[in-house]
Amino acid sequence: MTHILDNPIWHALITGNKPLAYGSGNARYLKRDVGIFAGLKTNSDSDLTDLHALMPPKSLIVLFTADELTIPTGWRVELTKPILQMVYQPQQAQLVKDIDLVRLRDQDIPAMLELTALTKPGPFLPRTIELGNYEGIFQDNKLVAMAGQRLQPDPYTEISAVCTHPDHTGKGYAARLVRSQIGHITAAAHIPFLHLDLDNTAARKLYEKLGFQTRRHIRVYVLEKEQP
Numbered sequence: 001m002t003h004i005l006d007n008p009i010w011h012a013l014i015t016g017n018k019p020l021a022y023g024s025g026n027a028r029y030l031k032r033d034v035g036i037f038a039g040l041k042t043n044s045d046s047d048l049t050d051l052h053a054l055m056p057p058k059s060l061i062v063l064f065t066a067d068e069l070t071i072p073t074g075w076r077v078e079l080t081k082p083i084l085q086m087v088y089q090p091q092q093a094q095l096v097k098d099i100d101l102v103r104l105r106d107q108d109i110p111a112m113l114e115l116t117a118l119t120k121p122g123p124f125l126p127r128t129i130e131l132g133n134y135e136g137i138f139q140d141n142k143l144v145a146m147a148g149q150r151l152q153p154d155p156y157t158e159i160s161a162v163c164t165h166p167d168h169t170g171k172g173y174a175a176r177l178v179r180s181q182i183g184h185i186t187a188a189a190h191i192p193f194l195h196l197d198l199d200n201t202a203a204r205k206l207y208e209k210l211g212f213q214t215r216r217h218i219r220v221y222v223l224e225k226e227q228p
Contacts, residue, residue, distance in 0.1 A: 005085060005193060005215060006066035008153045010039030016152025020130060027051035029061060033127040037062050037151070045072045055225045062123065063221040064195075071223065079222040084204065086212040087156075088182060088192035098180050104134040104146065111143040112136075112161075119163035133184055134161070137173050145173035147181055157190040162203075174203075178210055 004011045013021040013028040020031045026041035027050040038061040040047035052074045055061065060078065063069070071077055104112060109129060116124035134148030145168060150160035159181045164173050185192045195218065196203050204214075 004153050008151050009037045009064050010041055011153035012151040013039045015154035023054050025050060027054060033125055034130050035128055036060050036123050043069055045070060048072050052225060057225055057227045059225045061223050065219050074226055075223045076226050078224050082217045082219050083195050084198055085215045085218045086194055086207055087215045088212050091211045098176050101135045101180050102138060104136045115143055115163060121161050121163040124161055135177060135180055144168040145177060147177035155190050156193050157185045159192055159194045175206060
């Protein structure tokens with residue numbers, strides 16, 4: 001039986017992220033100012049054709065798949081690569097609330113966009129904050145680190161946008177932010193998971209230390225709908 005996390009975007013868009021999703025049948029996509037993710041029920045050629053019909057020309061989409069896809073006419077492949085998927089394993093130690101972390105709100109969006117543009121943790125758009133529970137660390141009134149939640153394929157919740165300004169690395173900010181997200185997610189009776197580049201060995205070691213274990217490789221596709 002196929003695991004939910006083999007097709008995490010699709011399952012997120014029909015469960016936890018459904019209020020922010022458009023489409024129907026076998027193809028859905030996230031609200032465009034929130035994210036560029038799309039999900040296909042079976043990742044078939046016909047599903048991609050259905051998605052193609054839903055999107056305006058020049059639209060960019062991101063797919064996560066367990067296996068390589070055959071891309072039909074009408075789509076241009078901008079990027080494809082494997083990434084690592086990790087899932088949190090419950091720890092005995094109790095997670096303590098970090099009172100120094102700040103809940104990020106709409107007024108913080110310009111700073112969030114500036115930080116993610118600099119650090120490039122993944123797609124982050126003007127309304128990505130709607131995916132929920134973004135927290136940050138400020139120094140001298142400047143946002144220097146943040147993390148939040150993204151895909152929510154029930155009963156899993158993805159930790160995402162983990163990033164630190166280059167001038168503030170090595171201070172343990174990422175670990176504090178991820179621990180806090182683990183606490184929020186497990187308190188809601190969900191299971192934390194995340195994705196990272198294969199060559200990001202520093203992040204992988206950190207996540208392993210925090211209780212994450214590698215589940216599998218997932219393939220990322222970034223596609224653009226071609227002009228008719």
